[in-house]
Amino acid sequence: MEFEFRFDIVWNNLSLLLEGVQTTIVLSLLTMVLGTVIGLFVAIIRLRVKRIYAVPFIIYVEVFRGTPGLIQIVWIYYCLPIVTGFQLGELTSLVIAMALNVGAYLSEVFRAGIQGVDKGHIEAAAALGFRPGQITRRVVVPQAAYRMIPAIGNVFVSAIKLSSLCSVLGMAELMYQGQIIIANFFRPIEVFTVVAFIYLIMAYTTSLFMMYLEWKFAWVRRRDNSFWEKFKYISRAAFSLKPQGDI
Amino acid sequence: MPSLANTENKLAVEITDLHKSFGSLEVLKGINLSVRPGEVICMLGASGSGKSTLLRCINQLTVQDRGEILIYGDPIGFVRSPDGKMKEAGTGTLAKQRSHIGFVFQQFNLWPHRTVLGNITDALIIVKKLTEEQAEKIALDRLEEVGLTDWKDEYPSTLSGGQQQRVAIARMLAMEPDVMLFDEPTSALDPERVGEVIDVMRELAQKGHTMILATHELNFARDTADRAIFIDQGVIVEEGPAKDFFKNPKSDKLRSFLKRMGNG
Numbered sequence: 270m271e272f273e274f275r276f277d278i279v280w281n282n283l284s285l286l287l288e289g290v291q292t293t294i295v296l297s298l299l300t301m302v303l304g305t306v307i308g309l310f311v312a313i314i315r316l317r318v319k320r321i322y323a324v325p326f327i328i329y330v331e332v333f334r335g336t337p338g339l340i341q342i343v344w345i346y347y348c349l350p351i352v353t354g355f356q357l358g359e360l361t362s363l364v365i366a367m368a369l370n371v372g373a374y375l376s377e378v379f380r381a382g383i384q385g386v387d388k389g390h391i392e393a394a395a396a397l398g399f400r401p402g403q404i405t406r407r408v409v410v411p412q413a414a415y416r417m418i419p420a421i422g423n424v425f426v427s428a429i430k431l432s433s434l435c436s437v438l439g440m441a442e443l444m445y446q447g448q449i450i451i452a453n454f455f456r457p458i459e460v461f462t463v464v465a466f467i468y469l470i471m472a473y474t475t476s477l478f479m480m481y482l483e484w485k486f487a488w489v490r491r492r493d494n495s496f497w498e499k500f501k502y503i504s505r506a507a508f509s510l511k512p513q514g515d516i
Numbered sequence: 517m518p519s520l521a522n523t524e525n526k527l528a529v530e531i532t533d534l535h536k537s538f539g540s541l542e543v544l545k546g547i548n549l550s551v552r553p554g555e556v557i558c559m560l561g562a563s564g565s566g567k568s569t570l571l572r573c574i575n576q577l578t579v580q581d582r583g584e585i586l587i588y589g590d591p592i593g594f595v596r597s598p599d600g601k602m603k604e605a606g607t608g609t610l611a612k613q614r615s616h617i618g619f620v621f622q623q624f625n626l627w628p629h630r631t632v633l634g635n636i637t638d639a640l641i642i643v644k645k646l647t648e649e650q651a652e653k654i655a656l657d658r659l660e661e662v663g664l665t666d667w668k669d670e671y672p673s674t675l676s677g678g679q680q681q682r683v684a685i686a687r688m689l690a691m692e693p694d695v696m697l698f699d700e701p702t703s704a705l706d707p708e709r710v711g712e713v714i715d716v717m718r719e720l721a722q723k724g725h726t727m728i729l730a731t732h733e734l735n736f737a738r739d740t741a742d743r744a745i746f747i748d749q750g751v752i753v754e755e756g757p758a759k760d761f762f763k764n765p766k767s768d769k770l771r772s773f774l775k776r777m778g779n780g
């Protein structure tokens with residue numbers, strides 16, 4: 270028996286997929302923004318308060334890192350209205366669910382990044398007469414931000430893939446649209462192949478953007494700041510070789 | 517140089533009955549020490565004897581459990597209210613007090629995200645509120661003093677250890693501190709890089725700065741220090757003019773320490 274690939278079915282329904290892409294992008298971007306806010310908030314609380322007060326936040330992080338994202342999304346989608354008494358829109362509750370997941374991971378990234386700053390650099394600033402806020406702004410944030418960018422990128426890429434789970438709740442994002450086409454034409458291989466490729470493009474764009482940020486933040490620039498050097502840097506980064514600009 | 521006008525009769529540093537424990541480990545067991553303006557004091561002692569802890573207490577990177585530290589008569593880490601009572605200093609006040617005390621670390625602790633120049637100008641701009649031009653001028657003068665003017669636009673990671681330590685000294689100098697503290701400034705350096713840092717410190721000593729150093733450089737201590745101090749297990753065992761100190765150690769502990777350090 271011979272198998273014939275029927276990619277024409279996908280091309281004929283491409284507009285359906287592209288509609289889904291739009292929704293996926295909206296879901297992912299909102300999740301990233303809200304997740305970053307949650308992550309920063311939790312990380313700072315955990316670094317600032319005594320351990321007992323941090324317990325609820327530790328539990329939050331471990332629960333969201335340690336349970337399947339699908340269950341988290343379904344649970345929040347159905348239970349949030351029951352618990353809070355608020356009827357939130359479909360998009361809102363899905364974004365909150367995903368942002369809680371992303372925020373849990375990001376809070377650990379932020380916490381490690383802030384803690385990773387050499388204590389000696391902080392003490393040097395203190396010894397010169399910097400106040401605590403000035404130390405945070407001038408010494409901790411610039412160093413932590415640079416180091417955290419690749420890890421933040423990983424979480425953002427996961428967020429895009431996480432959004433595919435929203436299809437289960439009928440959100441018409443990319444995965445959902447793909448499944449609609451499959452249900453109509455019974456061509457899962459072709460449709461999933463294209464859908465996966467679209468996810469890959471979105472993920473890789475995110476990675477490239479993070480590499481660009483890393484390059485912007487790289488403080489140990491080459492003395493040679495020519496176009497050629499910039500080009501080499503970006504292309505090295507694009508092929509995931511270790512970016513230059515060691516610290 | 518002391519920035520205060522009425523400092524002639526005051527001690528630069530006066531430490532009374534300083535105690536500090538980490539958990540059950542008592543690291544400082546009642547330190548008393550007076551330093552006159554312009555005096556250079558070298559502190560010797562085996563690893564773990566409490567040298568770093570003592571230096572760090574002087575600018576409150578470590579806070580003592582008990583005892584008092586006066587810098588030109590004013591308690592550090594505390595403020596004296598009009599009725600004579602001591603109150604713990606707030607973070608702003610403490611920062612201000614620290615800006616008058618220079619500290620040079622064993623590991624240099626330059627900020628890797630700032631150039632050599634930026635490392636020096638930052639504190640001038642942020643703490644002393646100078647303009648960028650004023651700060652840059654001071655920074656360049658200090659860099660010249662340590663012989664690193666050509667390196668001003670480099671990042672610390674491209675410098676050798678000795679160069680980094682000289683930048684760290686320039687950064688401290690730029691703040692014109694009343695007292696300078698050095699915690700083993702040459703211990704992290706390659707042997708061939710020690711000399712360049714020692715030379716800078718010797719020059720500072722000759723210019724009349726008040727300096728307290730923890731060091732294992734016996735030759736430097738012998739030639740340059742006015743007074744040497746030997747700390748053992750959190751107490752000052754012996755102190756005296758640097759010349760006699762090495763020639764005629766009185767205590768057995770110092771004698772065996774000096775022997776171990778290769779002081780003939």
Ligand SMILES: Nc1ncnc2c1ncn2[C@@H]1O[C@H](COP(=O)(O)OP(=O)(O)OP(=O)(O)O)[C@@H](O)[C@H]1O
Binds near residue numbers: 538565568569570
């Ligand atoms: N933050 C800290 N927490 C716990 N113990 C500490 C701390 N800082 C120092 N100690 C301990 O206090 C003792 C004295 O340390 P300190 O660093 O003052 O010694 P030192 O004389 O500077 O030694 P070295 O020559 O190795 O620098 C050591 O046993 C050290 O382990």
Ligand SMILES: [Mg+2]
Binds near residue numbers: 567699700
């Ligand atoms: Mg030490």
